[in-house]
Amino acid sequence: MAGRGRTAGFQMGAEHRTKIANSKILNHLIEHAEGKRDMQPTQITAALGLLDRVMPKLSSTTIEGTGENGEHIHQITLVGVRPDGDS
Template sequence: MSDQHRVKIQNSNILNALIEHVEGKREMGASQVTAGIALLKKVLPDLSSIEHAGPNGGAIPIDVIRRVIVDPNA
């Protein structure tokens, strides 16, 4: 097994432990939760920092946004 696969498995174990804690299936101390979150921040992208931009990095033109009203009974 390559080192890359081992790292992915370790990262998924951290995520699984945090999810189990949130679901009440695993007891974790505050420092364990903080450490788990800190480790995940190092390996997972922070999606909150993604910005939507239009052409050439500018604003998104209004004509690109389209609203469609659909009849749910059709």
């Protein structure tokens, strides 16, 4: 039978561990919003602060107008802004 799992001495990278930790924070906030988990206001504030550092903020821009032939133009653009300020 072929070996299963990770090889002996395997260490997960820091980036992968960080992604797991961030997903736990997000899951806790989602559970709180759904009423499945009680959180103190300070816990919510701390969790949102941590997410602001690792997840991009999203902003949308709506452009509306009329085209040359009278057609209605409606465009929504969703832009992610990375925490370091680059887009």
